[in-house]
Amino acid sequence: xxxxxxxxxxxxxxxxxxxxxxxxxxxxxxxxxxxxxxxxxxxxxxxxxxxxxxxxxxxxxxxxxxxxxxxxxxxxxxxxxxxxxxxxxxxxxxxxxxxxxxxxxxxxxxxxxxxxxxxxxxxxxxxxxxxxxxxxxxxxxxxxxxxxxxxxxxxxxxxxxxxxxxxxxxxxxxxxxxxxxxxxxxxxxxxxxxxxxxxxxxxxxxxxxxxxxxxxxxxxxxxxxxxxxxxxxxxxxxxxxxxxxxxxxxxxxxxxxxxxxxxxxxxxxxxxxxxxxxxxxxxxxxxxxxxxxxxxxxxxxxxxxxxxxxxxxxxxxxxxxxxxxxxxxxxxxxxxxxxxxxxxxxxxxxxxxxxxxxxxxxx
Amino acid sequence: xxxxxxxxxxxxxxxxxxxxxxxxxxxxxxxxxxxxxxxxxxxxxxxxxxxxxxxxxxxxxxxxxxxxxxxxxxxxxxxxxxxxxxxxxxxxxxxxxxxxxxxxxxxxxxxxxxxxxxxxxxxxxxxxxxxxxxxxxxxxxxxxxxxxxxxxxxxxxxxxxxxxxxxxxxxxxxxxxxxxxxxxxxxxxxxxxxxxxxxxxxxxxxxxxxxxxxxxxxxxxxxxxxxxxxxxxxxxxxxxxxxxxxxxxxxxxxxxxxxxxxxxxxxxxxxxxxxxxxxxxxxxxxxxxxxxxxxxxxxxxxxxxxxxxxxxxxxxxxxxxxxxxxxxxxxxxxxxxxxxxxxxxxxxxxxxxxxxxxxxxxx
Numbered sequence: 264x265x266x267x268x269x270x271x272x273x274x275x276x277x278x279x280x281x282x283x284x285x286x287x288x289x290x291x292x293x294x295x296x297x298x299x300x301x302x303x304x305x306x307x308x309x310x311x312x313x314x315x316x317x318x319x320x321x322x323x324x325x326x327x328x329x330x331x332x333x334x335x336x337x338x339x340x341x342x343x344x345x346x347x348x349x350x351x352x353x354x355x356x357x358x359x360x361x362x363x364x365x366x367x368x369x370x371x372x373x374x375x376x377x378x379x380x381x382x383x384x385x386x387x388x389x390x391x392x393x394x395x396x397x398x399x400x401x402x403x404x405x406x407x408x409x410x411x412x413x414x415x416x417x418x419x420x421x422x423x424x425x426x427x428x429x430x431x432x433x434x435x436x437x438x439x440x441x442x443x444x445x446x447x448x449x450x451x452x453x454x455x456x457x458x459x460x461x462x463x464x465x466x467x468x469x470x471x472x473x474x475x476x477x478x479x480x481x482x483x484x485x486x487x488x489x490x491x492x493x494x495x496x497x498x499x500x501x502x503x504x505x506x507x508x509x510x511x512x513x514x515x516x517x518x519x520x521x522x523x524x525x526x527x528x529x530x531x532x533x534x535x536x537x538x539x540x541x542x543x544x545x546x547x548x549x550x551x552x553x554x555x556x557x558x559x560x561x562x563x564x565x566x567x568x569x570x571x572x573x574x575x576x577x578x579x580x581x582x583x584x585x586x587x588x589x590x591x592x593x594x595x596x597x598x599x600x601x602x603x604x605x606x607x608x609x610x611x612x613x614x615x616x617x618x619x620x621x622x623x624x625x626x
Numbered sequence: 627x628x629x630x631x632x633x634x635x636x637x638x639x640x641x642x643x644x645x646x647x648x649x650x651x652x653x654x655x656x657x658x659x660x661x662x663x664x665x666x667x668x669x670x671x672x673x674x675x676x677x678x679x680x681x682x683x684x685x686x687x688x689x690x691x692x693x694x695x696x697x698x699x700x701x702x703x704x705x706x707x708x709x710x711x712x713x714x715x716x717x718x719x720x721x722x723x724x725x726x727x728x729x730x731x732x733x734x735x736x737x738x739x740x741x742x743x744x745x746x747x748x749x750x751x752x753x754x755x756x757x758x759x760x761x762x763x764x765x766x767x768x769x770x771x772x773x774x775x776x777x778x779x780x781x782x783x784x785x786x787x788x789x790x791x792x793x794x795x796x797x798x799x800x801x802x803x804x805x806x807x808x809x810x811x812x813x814x815x816x817x818x819x820x821x822x823x824x825x826x827x828x829x830x831x832x833x834x835x836x837x838x839x840x841x842x843x844x845x846x847x848x849x850x851x852x853x854x855x856x857x858x859x860x861x862x863x864x865x866x867x868x869x870x871x872x873x874x875x876x877x878x879x880x881x882x883x884x885x886x887x888x889x890x891x892x893x894x895x896x897x898x899x900x901x902x903x904x905x906x907x908x909x910x911x912x913x914x915x916x917x918x919x920x921x922x923x924x925x926x927x928x929x930x931x932x933x934x935x936x937x938x939x940x941x942x943x944x945x946x947x948x949x950x951x952x953x954x955x956x957x958x959x960x961x962x963x964x965x966x967x968x969x970x971x972x973x974x975x976x977x978x979x980x981x982x983x984x985x986x987x988x989x
Binding site for chain 1: 818841
């Protein structure tokens with residue numbers, strides 16, 4: 264019998280792929296009873312073998328059902344579970360939210376026992392074998408709560424908390440616009456670059472560097488999954504892509520103009536590159552703060568065991584909390600540069616303390 | 627006095643930024659005498675402090691001068707060095723080759739003691755502090771040899787070999803078309819995506835995942851350097867970008883059509899995604915990509931002052947030299963994942979030692 268207080272003690276996970284199995288593993292780790300279901304019996308058995316829960320649909324109503332199936336099947340499965348009262352609360356995990364919410368409300372009148380959710384986590388690999396109990400640890404997990412009754416909201420929040428995720432409340436329109444910007448258009452851009460490589464001389468590809476690998480990494484993803492995602496979020500994606508096309512046009516014009524009017528061409532290219540810098544700098548760093556919020560103190564460190572530890576101990580004695588560390592060196596190089604990121608305002612104290620202890624600090 | 631046999635025993639590096647300092651570090655590691663020069667005295671001092679060589683211009687002619695200055699200054703500096711007979715051979719490292727070769731030939735009549743080169747390695751960070759001796763390890767290094775005398779070709783090849791690079795012979799036109807495709811347009815695409823993030827709601831950026839980080843990584847690069855590169859290769863870049871725009875137009879049309887004619891819209895999106903798959907699959911394998919194959923040991927660390935120092939001290943007690951540290955940020959979480967990079971073969975010892983000391987190590 265489901266818990267009336269919004270806690271989650273029993274759960275049915277429908278869809279034992281990467282996301283569903285990872286959720287099941289995390290819940291099991293927290294003592295929740297987990298039932299597993301998938302249209303593919305092999306996937307269920309594998310998830311069960313990994314300790315994710317018991318195969319089969321529960322006999323009594325569970326507190327929570329988690330729908331983790333293909334995006335295009337999500338609304339249907341969720342509505343089926345809600346109609347059958349299999350669980351006190353049903354949540355989904357699909358990457359596009361407006362269409363699922365619309366469909367649930369259209370059929371059932373309101374969200375009620377349903378909460379739309381989207382855990383922002385994934386891996387290159389898919390299937391239950393790639394699942395990890397800590398997949399959601401510290402990752403944002405979007406909750407679309409409008410129209411859901413209070414106990415269901417509480418159960419959805421309990422799910423996020425049990426999985427170690429960070430709850431982010433958003434309405435479905437804001438969510439879909441956000442993922443168009445930070446996920447779907449970047450995916451298309453990677454695809455557009457990769458598509459240029461599909462034809463043409465192989466010799467050029469010999470010059471491939473890490474930059475191209477990074478830019479195109481996500482272009483290796485499953486096309487069928489991505490047709491589903493893009494089609495479900497077509498309007499917001501088209502909007503961002505149309506804005507991006509304006510910059511493409513601007514760049515082409517600037518490049519064509521560089522020989523005729525170098526001043527204008529270069530200024531226009533530079534303006535675009537600087538905007539790219541600003542956008543990149545807005546990506547969240549530690550604890551969701553802007554990456555630029557820290558000050559970097561670069562210190563020359565010998566490549567010997569224990570030197571880095573000694574540096575951090577010395578920094579600690581100066582009463583400074585080091586927020587991040589980057590090491591710039593390669594094996595065999597006698598010295599390297601260690602970059603200590605600290606909160607603004609303490610960099611002078613740290614620099615002074617390290618100089619007094621004999622470290623070479625680059626100003 | 628320069629070696630007559632095409633070997634490289636002494637070298638002048640002009641421009642102690644990322645590339646110049648990395649070359650200097652690599653050559654020093656192979657026993658070559660290295661002189662360092664830069665119009666910025668601070669940059670020279672920093673490179674020297676990192677062990678890259680001796681500041682100042684050599685008194686006697688050296689075997690090789692490497693020009694690693696801004697692309698727009700490259701031809702001038704190279705011509706100056708060639709005219710002054712400072713080195714038996716002069717090479718450049720600029721990322722665009724046709725304009726440099728044209729200018730050298732125009733002023734000096736032929737390439738002669740000059741060889742155009744382009745090491746296909748870089749980082750989004752710049753300056754001597756970002757330099758690494760192994761930056762070129764296993765990376766392609768283009769040699770444009772047409773019109774150069776044999777001893778100079780030999781010295782250019784010796785440079786590539788001393789730095790651990792993989793020589794790739796190409797003419798300058800093929801080179802510039804290739805880098806437009808595999809480097810310059812991907813860089814612009816990353817910039818175009820990042821530029822979309824420069825304005826708008828910060829809330830969307832909370833949902834940032836690894837995909838966006840990868841796609842936009844190179845967009846953090848120095849805009850002035852990239853204006854130079856793009857302007858120098860304007861025509862080939864504009865050509866590829868114009869082809870890419872056709873696919874952007876196609877994608878926008880398909881997205882707009884998805885609600886009207888789902889079949890056509892989805893088929894068209896799928897075709898683009900599949901082409902992206904094929905292009906991505908053409909990238910050469912890990913061959914040469916991972917310059918330094920470290921093994922990563924992920925450790926859970928509480929976000930408290932001194933914890934990182936304590937971890938590194940414990941790693942040091944295990945007798946393991948930590949080659950690199952990455953802190954994986956978990957927004958709002960009291961713990962984070964610290965990735966310790968170590969040489970292959972010692973990861974089990976480190977893991978065991980840390981587990982015994984009570985650290986949580988992810989397998």
